[in-house]
Amino acid sequence: MTVTDILAQKDFNFLNLLTLLKCTGEDQERLFAASKQKRISSIGNDVYMRGLVEISNICIKDCLYCGIRKSNTQIIRYQLSDKEILEAVQFAYENQYGSIVLQGGERCDQDFILRIENLLKKIKQASNQQLGVTLSLGEQSENTYKRWLDAGAHRYLLRIETSNEKLYRKIHPNNDLHSFNSRLKCIKLLQKCGYQTGTGIMIGLPFQTIEDLANDLLFLKEMDIDMVGMGPYLEHNNTPLWQYRERLISQPERLQLGLRMISCLRLLMPEINIAATTALQAIDSLGREKALEIGANVIMPNITPLSNRENYQLYANKPGMDEGAEDSTRHLIKSVERSGCKIKLNAWGDSIHFKRKTSFRQNEEGIEKVQKQPKQLKSPIE
Numbered sequence: 001m002t003v004t005d006i007l008a009q010k011d012f013n014f015l016n017l018l019t020l021l022k023c024t025g026e027d028q029e030r031l032f033a034a035s036k037q038k039r040i041s042s043i044g045n046d047v048y049m050r051g052l053v054e055i056s057n058i059c060i061k062d063c064l065y066c067g068i069r070k071s072n073t074q075i076i077r078y079q080l081s082d083k084e085i086l087e088a089v090q091f092a093y094e095n096q097y098g099s100i101v102l103q104g105g106e107r108c109d110q111d112f113i114l115r116i117e118n119l120l121k122k123i124k125q126a127s128n129q130q131l132g133v134t135l136s137l138g139e140q141s142e143n144t145y146k147r148w149l150d151a152g153a154h155r156y157l158l159r160i161e162t163s164n165e166k167l168y169r170k171i172h173p174n175n176d177l178h179s180f181n182s183r184l185k186c187i188k189l190l191q192k193c194g195y196q197t198g199t200g201i202m203i204g205l206p207f208q209t210i211e212d213l214a215n216d217l218l219f220l221k222e223m224d225i226d227m228v229g230m231g232p233y234l235e236h237n238n239t240p241l242w243q244y245r246e247r248l249i250s251q252p253e254r255l256q257l258g259l260r261m262i263s264c265l266r267l268l269m270p271e272i273n274i275a276a277t278t279a280l281q282a283i284d285s286l287g288r289e290k291a292l293e294i295g296a297n298v299i300m301p302n303i304t305p306l307s308n309r310e311n312y313q314l315y316a317n318k319p320g321m322d323e324g325a326e327d328s329t330r331h332l333i334k335s336v337e338r339s340g341c342k343i344k345l346n347a348w349g350d351s352i353h354f355k356r357k358t359s360f361r362q363n364e365e366g367i368e369k370v371q372k373q374p375k376q377l378k379s380p381i382e
């Protein structure tokens, strides 16, 4: 089947996705045009902002690809104070970001859980309940997820990294702390608790095949996920996976493959939120804008205090060292607009997919389900 034949279909199977992921030249242009069109007809050309605050690089995990893994002794560990985090929140609020993301290394001790809970309450208070809060703080218990939801978070990102369990085992240490099943269970728990749930994968990992990526797309669909953040894998010299760097496809190829993944995902799941990730920008300074043009609709400018950014290098040459200042925010807005999109300020930018799903469930299951939804689910400023 040709790419044109495949694009004329309503749904896509494994073989269709393989063809789309492999396509180049004019076929790739056709794919990109189709996903751009699909995005406009289903969710319009709005782009939502999330101010990204990297709250700490202290991590109990030892993921073999990640620059802030526990065993990397070459970085200075930091933890932002509540005051620093609230200053970043204030910046996001004043610059009309609408939402923030708190991301950090994984910890699950009681001090940490309580601190995040209190911090969430302070953030909601400091922004008159107006800022939406997404968390990206790894695997936690159901009770912790519930506490953080009750304290004001309403979206959560936890990448599956790869949906191929064998590959997952190759890129993580082989122990209980790094289990594929626990990761999967956590994603399902987040959905059960009522979070808008995001997951995602890395593209171009050593040992990863195009077949794996096609399966990843089908996994995202099967899991009925609300938001996706996926981007190219980027090698980091202080990690065990660095030894396989010779096996990788080139970075420009990883970028193109990343764009095709985003394009296919938009066609498969027209109403979800898809992030234009920082890793795309690490390869090409306009990588994120390219992703927005063909189907992504969320951008996460880094608003971490400048002094700590260099210690949150998940991968080498992580960009955005000057982003987040008022000037660069304006710059970014212009640059996004050149890609044909429009930044929607002061909005939570919830996933339409999620909204449709929950209102459907509410209709089916009646009032009890409605009450289980967090109070803050509706943005006061949208």
Ligand code: SAH
Binding pocket: 065, 066, 067, 103, 104, 105, 106, 136, 137, 138, 139, 157, 158, 159, 161, 201, 202, 231, 232, 233, 234, 235, 236, 279, 314, 315
């Ligand atoms: N601890 C949190 C968030 C921090 S890492 C969590 O586990 O969710 C956030 C994401 O960065 C990871 O999920 C991973 O997909 C991505 N990442 C880590 N190392 C990377 C690398 N070398 N190249 C590209 N992405 C990477």
